Amino acid sequence: MSAHTDNEIVIAAPLALVWDVANDVQRWPELFAGEYAAAEVLERDEDRVRFRLTTVPGPDGRAYSWVSERCLDRGRGTVEARRVEPGPFRYVHLFQSFTATPAGTRLRWVQDFEARPGAPFTDEAMRRRIDAGARANLRRHRDVIEALAASGVSR
Amino acid sequence: MAGHVDVRVVARAPLDQVWAVATDPAAWARAGHPVADLERRGDRLRFRVGGDLVERVEDARHRTVASRRLGSDQFVYCHLWFGHQAVAGGTELRCVADFEMAPGAVAGDAEMEAVLARTLRGNLEATARLAER
Numbered sequence: 001m002s003a004h005t006d007n008e009i010v011i012a013a014p015l016a017l018v019w020d021v022a023n024d025v026q027r028w029p030e031l032f033a034g035e036y037a038a039a040e041v042l043e044r045d046e047d048r049v050r051f052r053l054t055t056v057p058g059p060d061g062r063a064y065s066w067v068s069e070r071c072l073d074r075g076r077g078t079v080e081a082r083r084v085e086p087g088p089f090r091y092v093h094l095f096q097s098f099t100a101t102p103a104g105t106r107l108r109w110v111q112d113f114e115a116r117p118g119a120p121f122t123d124e125a126m127r128r129r130i131d132a133g134a135r136a137n138l139r140r141h142r143d144v145i146e147a148l149a150a151s152g153v154s155r
Numbered sequence: 156m157a158g159h160v161d162v163r164v165v166a167r168a169p170l171d172q173v174w175a176v177a178t179d180p181a182a183w184a185r186a187g188h189p190v191a192d193l194e195r196r197g198d199r200l201r202f203r204v205g206g207d208l209v210e211r212v213e214d215a216r217h218r219t220v221a222s223r224r225l226g227s228d229q230f231v232y233c234h235l236w237f238g239h240q241a242v243a244g245g246t247e248l249r250c251v252a253d254f255e256m257a258p259g260a261v262a263g264d265a266e267m268e269a270v271l272a273r274t275l276r277g278n279l280e281a282t283a284r285l286a287e288r
């Protein structure tokens with residue numbers, strides 16, 4: 001009847017770099033290892049981006065595609081996102097925060113969602129999948145962004 | 156670390172009528188819940204409640220609304236989802252809230268769950284009663 005995940009990681013890089021890279025949707029195939037085959041920006045304005053994500057085909061050979069929207073608040077270091085095409089979900093809401101800490105930038109991802117009746121998964125199965133995916137992809141974000149920071153990219 | 160509220164009310168009225176009321180700010184005002192500084196752009200509505208800026212995005216096809224608070228000093232985030240679906244005898248109105256209170260906010264997550272459960276149920280009931288007229 002709804003599920004919730006909450007994960008975070010500290011990235012040894014300045015907030016401006018973490019913000020710029022993590023919000024560069026076109027880089028997501030690199031930042032979410034093995035998850036997204038393509039990310040296409042459909043509409044963008046100052047604080048909002050609407051984009052289409054296409055997954056890497058799963059073991060059954062099927063790829064999934066949907067439109068999402070991210071609303072950015074650079075001043076607060078927060079992003080709120082949702083699936084515009086909910087597909088098998090009733091809703092998917094994301095909250096992300098970017099916080100400067102002495103060790104670097106803390107990146108936090110919170111997701112709330114609920115599967116539709118008849119979806120090919122339960123809330124609990126999807127919660128486990130999203131939770132494990134978030135942990136792996138936060139580590140991937142850390143590895144990619146720390147490598148950029150080490151190579152002298154500042155933003 | 157997070158608050159969650161899920162309330163449902165049934166209106167003895169058809170889905171289209173409930174949807175029309177639920178997405179009409181003039182109806183909210185008639186129900187005693189006026190909003191300030193209303194601005195509509197397509198399917199997106201912005202207004203103020205208390206001191207907070209709220210943005211609602213309607214999905215007419217799915218009869219759902221996603222709502223969030225922007226720039227609140229009380230909430231780290233506050234996401235509401237409104238669903239409307241035909242059920243036996245009328246239309247079910249449902250509101251799910253997911254939120255987290257800020258450190259130093261006037262209420263904690265558990266306290267705000269109780270407040271929102273009461274407030275959101277009241278809002279849904281007001282919408283249902285208007286749609287039944």
